[in-house]
Amino acid sequence: xxxxxxxxxxxxxxxxxxxxxxxxxxxxxxxxxxxxxxxxxxxxxxxxxxxxxxxxxxxxxxxxxxxxxxxxxxxxxxxxxxxxxxxxxxxxxxxxxxxxxxxxxxxxxxxxxxxxxxxxxxxxxxxxxxxxxxxxxxxxxxxxxxxxxxxxxxxxxxxxxxxxxxxxxxxxxxxxxxxxxxxxxxxxxxxxxxxxxxxxxxxxxxxxxxxxxxxxxxxxxxxxxxxxxxxxxxxxxxx
Numbered sequence: 001x002x003x004x005x006x007x008x009x010x011x012x013x014x015x016x017x018x019x020x021x022x023x024x025x026x027x028x029x030x031x032x033x034x035x036x037x038x039x040x041x042x043x044x045x046x047x048x049x050x051x052x053x054x055x056x057x058x059x060x061x062x063x064x065x066x067x068x069x070x071x072x073x074x075x076x077x078x079x080x081x082x083x084x085x086x087x088x089x090x091x092x093x094x095x096x097x098x099x100x101x102x103x104x105x106x107x108x109x110x111x112x113x114x115x116x117x118x119x120x121x122x123x124x125x126x127x128x129x130x131x132x133x134x135x136x137x138x139x140x141x142x143x144x145x146x147x148x149x150x151x152x153x154x155x156x157x158x159x160x161x162x163x164x165x166x167x168x169x170x171x172x173x174x175x176x177x178x179x180x181x182x183x184x185x186x187x188x189x190x191x192x193x194x195x196x197x198x199x200x201x202x203x204x205x206x207x208x209x210x211x212x213x214x215x216x217x218x219x220x221x222x223x224x225x226x227x228x229x230x231x232x233x234x235x236x237x238x239x
Contacts (some may be wrong), residue, residue, distance in 0.1 A: 023160070067087055089121050118234065143204035150196035157192075160185070
């Protein structure tokens with residue numbers, strides 16, 4: 001069934017000249033490249049979301065002392081990276097606060113985070129989320145490029161096929177095979193260009209929407225971590 005459906009394109013390819021075959025080959029390469037990116041990014045995002053959900057469930061049951069938790073044995077995932085970023089920067093700020101507390105005359109063993117400290121930690125988490133999303137969006141520009149390029153390559157094949165047809169007419173080469181080969185290549189490259197561009201467009205929009213939802217999940221997770229950190233380490237001002 002698939003072979004019968006693509007047989008007109010195969011015949012168009014066979015009847016094309018060298019330049020026409022080059023256009024067909026370029027579109028074929030673009031199609032393979034777009035599907036590789038779509039399938040790989042989809043698998044990568046699904047894997048990251050699954051591991052992130054598992055990590056969040058584990059953390060939910062062990063968050064009594066947030067900064068003392070250690071997950072070095074777990075495979076890396078975006079939620080774990082966000083947690084590590086919070087832990088590293090929160091400990092750095094607590095160590096700084098402890099240092100200055102020891103300089104005071106009324107030395108206190110208690111060490112807390114101020115509102116400004118929490119805002120600083122939050123800014124680090126926002127930066128971390130941005131980096132994670134950028135890593136997922138890497139090479140997605142190729143899909144948008146294919147969406148634009150493929151129809152133009154198809155149009156180039158169309159113009160070239162029509163040019164060959166009129167060239168044969170002007171040379172008094174009126175055989176049906178020469179006429180049909182030019183028209184076949186013109187239509188074949190147009191169809192193939194659209195067959196390459198349409199899945200790339202759908203895949204690009206689907207992946208962007210998938211990553212947008214995942215970014216919201218990361219932001220929600222970061223807010224939960226900050227809320228837990230605030231409950232456990234925020235300095236309470238007594239009236």
